[in-house]
Amino acid sequence: MDEQNFVSEIIENVPDSIKKETLNGAISLMKVLFKDPLIEIGNIFTDKIKSKRYSNMISIIADANLKLSKSGLNPCEPLLKVIMPLLENGSLEEDLKLKDKWSSLLKNALDEGKLTDSHIAYINILKELTPTEGLVLDFLYKEFDGNGFEVFYAAHLLEDKHKITSEVFYIHLDNFQRMKLIESTLDREIYKYLENSEYEVNEYREGYFSNLEVENKNKFNIERTEMAFTYLCKGFMRACAS
Template sequence: MKIIEDLNLPKQILDKTEKLMTKLFGPSIKEFGEIFADNVRFRRLKNQVRILNKTRELLDKNGLEPRELNLKTIVPLIEKSSVEEDELLQDKWANLIAKISTSPENGLEPRLINTLSSLSSLEAKILDFIHEDFYVQQQLRLARLLNSKYANRVYTERDITLEDITISYSSVKEHFELSDEFIKIYIDNLVSLGLLRYEEPEIDIDNGSTSADIIDDDEDKSVDLNLDLSASYNSSDDFHITAFGNYFIKQCKVE
């Protein structure tokens, strides 16, 4: 591909990357060069080559062979990843492509691609911090279970679910030194992408008092109830990682 040669990158990298592109994209590779004609598209292709070179290095390192991807995956993959210039997110794209191309197709590929393309670099860092916090809490809880004198079996990480671990909103805010406004915006976006879920609000109802007046006469037979109840609604900004969020993080995780 002439457009590959024009990228002014080391020939060894270009040759290996072009080979991977041919394997991943199959016949679609012929149209690949035609898509990127002007300077902006040339820049996108350069991003794509960098990402695919990182992917190739991951595959070579782990001795893995990629499969050809279907068109439903190829189109959003090329479109979304090629506009990414941030180094951290390029690394995540490389890991995602490596995982997708070496795993059986499961139908989640387009959603994974769209989700990664929706993240800013800071949101990706926030997500990594949250997952690390989850892992630390999980290991601490597992250690307590294993060291408990009441333990009657061997516990594993699977015994501690995503629902068991709550991530503190304030810990994320303090770590990244963000204002309430911006950390809320970032967390809300991660929630909207299905990666996180806010804690369910708690509703406490006081017992209060109840009385009844029985009216029994010829014209009116009824019971008047007097209810004196109060309820409090407690919401929280703390949250959990969702099942999809956990899967997504692992698929994009930079090893």
């Protein structure tokens, strides 16, 4: 199949929800993503992607192409180990806000000045985020300017502004910690306390533990603990920003 017939076949099978003019931009970017689009794209579409995944991937590529054009950037040749899992996993996404993150991640992965091996980690993070988790992460990051936040206060804000209960929030918080997006400052506080303690642990063990129990009964309450965004999270948020 020659390129002209291949492109014509793609256009004929495009869902009505995708505008024809955006498809042309997506196809032009596909030629950058794949050295041999007739073979590579054909294999992906034939074997792995059904109509919905096809539509999702085209939308993400078209949006990434638009973002590249608005930024005045010419796409660089992508790393295969980045671009293939990015498109593969992005094609599964149906949430509009997370789709926007996928297209931004693709756009930045094609920007020579921003491409790093960390994009592989960002792909793994993004594919595991649910729409609600994406909303929570965006809200917290914007609300606290990427700085630390108190768990109890953040839970109150989310329940007040987005009707997300503290129980659900704590589950999301655990998942963010699992993905190394946030970290508790509790260990730092304990270390600082021990470092500044007037007691020598080895010499005054009994007195030390007695003091720890009395002085820190409320200080180390987990709900009052401050959380911090990791460097990985900050890089991820930048890579998924338009």
